[in-house]
Amino acid sequence: MESIKSSINSNVSKEVIEKFIPKGRRLDIMALLDDIYKATAAGSYKEMPRLVKQAVDGGVAAHDIVNKALSPAMIEVGDKFGVGKLYMPDMLLSAKAMQTAMAELKPLLKDDTKIIEKGTVVIGTVKGDLHDIGKNLVITMAEGQGFKVIDLGIDVDYSAFVEAIKENSPQIVAFSGLLTTTLANIPEHIKAIEDAGLRDSVNLAVGGAPVTRDFADRYGIEIYAGDASSAAKEFVKVVGK
């Protein structure tokens, strides 16, 4: 994985660096972010707690770790996966690295208005379907882009989506589906949301290996993406932030 030192150089929050960090320490911060970026891209999840602690102790803001190291690393991994330069196990390891880092950072991010939140996503695997690896990747990427994600899990009942919309007022409701048979439940999921009078308040998203743009269009679903990093990019586009 090539070094991103140069891009970090120009991207890390200027206020943080110029206002708060003495000149002599600026290089350290770039180096710490670069290490986190590279470890994430390489899927070195065991290194993450140490690297994140080092960065936080070194004065790097949690949102900079997410925005300048974790998220761009996951986008690079997603892009490389998309063009066949990385394989699924690589992507899963990077996702695990990101999740490990996020677990360390979440307590610090709770009060951090710079990252919380682009919006809220409610996501679940459709009724009757137990697959969740792809859904979990989408969650990692969406969280990495600053979304609060409510994960309803697998085999999610129609009513659970409706309740989650009422409770969380999400901008996006996302369905993951891997089985052709249970993707046939999508119209029922949508009908339950319509019957509750909530359809106009949300953008729907759908994805999963057998899902296509045509499938999404057939049911008037606003967002479709074929992989997790494109999904997160589409979410960002829809909330317009």
Ligand code: B12
């Ligand atoms: C792992 C796996 C399992 C595991 C699931 C473990 C888990 N925790 O998820 C287990 C063993 C439990 C399993 C069970 C079954 N499976 Co299975 N399984 C798979 C397998 C091998 C990999 C799926 C996977 O995780 N892929 C990796 C992830 C990362 O990819 P993904 O899910 O597509 O997600 C990506 C994108 O689609 C997208 N995405 C995903 N969700 C969303 C959501 C949104 C909103 C967006 C925008 C994008 C998005 O982003 C993700 C990341 O890039 C596939 C083979 C395949 N080629 O897909 C079969 C497969 C999906 N399984 C299949 C079948 C038939 C079954 C079983 C019925 C088998 C059986 N006879 O018992 C059961 C079903 C049980 C049930 N009720 O769900 C078939 C489905 C065929 C079909 N089209 O209907 C497949 C295709 C295998 C095959 N070729 O026959 N399975």
